[in-house]
Amino acid sequence: MRSIVAHLVAVSVASVVMVSGRAPQPGRPGALPTPGFHHLHLNSVNPEAAIAFYTTQCPSTTAGTFAGQPALRSPNDMWVLFTKLAVASLRERASLSSR
Numbered sequence: 001m002r003s004i005v006a007h008l009v010a011v012s013v014a015s016v017v018m019v020s021g022r023a024p025q026p027g028r029p030g031a032l033p034t035p036g037f038h039h040l041h042l043n044s045v046n047p048e049a050a051i052a053f054y055t056t057q058c059p060s061t062t063a064g065t066f067a068g069q070p071a072l073r074s075p076n077d078m079w080v081l082f083t084k085l086a087v088a089s090l091r092e093r094a095s096l097s098s099r
Contacts, residue, residue: 039066039079043089047082054080 044050047070051063054072061080064073072080 037078039071039081041081041083043085044082045085045088047084050082 042050051070051072055061055063058074060075062073064071064079066073066079066081070082072082074080
């Protein structure tokens with residue numbers, strides 16, 4: 001479970017940095033700016049615990065709400081929105097049972 005969470009943190013942070021950290025290349029007239037995104041969704045059986053984990057691992061993020069749902073906000077105004085699941089996904093359960 002810990003490796004799954006660590007992987008999700010790495011992918012999430014890398015995605016935010018890759019998408020939001022680039023500027024248009026100078027010297028290319030008419031070049032469009034790098035596209036960004038406003039939010040991404042993660043499924044969690046415990047969104048509050050997930051948000052607490054992310055704010056501990058990524059201190060620049062803050063807990064908040066978006067459209068009344070628990071969310072994580074990054075300093076560049078990108079949101080991670082959490083969808084509460086009743087049970088873990090089949091893939092996660094299979095991964096946990098194989099350990």
